[in-house]
């Protein structure tokens with residue numbers, strides 16, 4: 001048996017500070033929109049798998065919520081889950097924005113990698129090289145590799161696709177020999193109802209002032225198929241205070257109606273069918289600091 005006929009598989013944890021292009025890269029690699037690309041940080045709270053299977057390998061990408069300073073239990077959860085995914089990984093894909101010099105957070109990430117799993121192979125993807133000339137690329141490459149000398153650097157553009165096939169070859173050859181962990185047609189472990197919950201939160205982000213959506217959780221109460229082409233979804237939006245509840249509902253229910261209408265259109269686009277969406281709002285005092293409530297909303301703490 002030649003080495004090329006060995007099947008490779010494993011978990012690749014994607015890390016990097018916000019806005020460096022992690023989601024764009026994951027979507028390009030998986031050739032469909034799995035990760036929510038958003039101008040706002042923290043839209044993706046839970047870790048998400050993106051799975052690529054071909055004849056020679058199965059790569060399971062773990063897209064993590066960003067590492068940031070925690071202000072409450074939910075923040076802690078996001079940091080812990082980012083750390084957990086490092087423990088699970090076979091390989092780290094660290095994405096940086098090479099169009100800018102290293103940020104403080106890049107130093108933090110390098111320190112964290114050293115502290116938690118210095119044994120793991122790290123591929124350092126210098127992204128956005130489409131914005132640089134050769135001289136600038138060489139300079140950034142030197143600055144970023146200095147942060148973590150064991151990392152294997154590679155230049156890419158998630159936007160234009162430059163460097164992506166070399167990156168894939170490098171990923172596959174860096175993974176251990178292993179089995180298919182998931183059926184080959186599985187692309188993500190996020191269920192439609194989880195995506196729907198995210199889309200409802202996103203619609204709330206669009207319509208409400210900043211502080212409220214961060215104090216909001218969405219629970220899908222019912223997701224009923226209606227024949228082949230329709231679905232009925234009931235969901236509850238949890239806020240932390242009665243004053244917030246009033247704002248989310250709006251005058252005569254007008255705000256909730258707008259959120260519902262935006263969310264319904266997005267869910268219809270995602271699922272490719274007609275959706276009847278029923279939203280309600282409840283106050284759940286201080287849910288972000290309540291382990292029971294966090295568990296109820298699907299955060300595995």
Ligand code: GDP
Nearest residue numbers: 018019020021022023024037038128157158159
């Ligand atoms: P994430 O927060 O790391 O997941 O970053 P996103 O994937 O959401 O991307 C953040 C922004 O960077 C978006 O506006 C992307 O279009 C842009 N972007 C991502 N990759 C590239 C790239 O290779 N070149 C350029 N010029 N822009 C990119």
Ligand code: MG
Nearest residue numbers: 022023036037
């Ligand atoms: Mg992202």
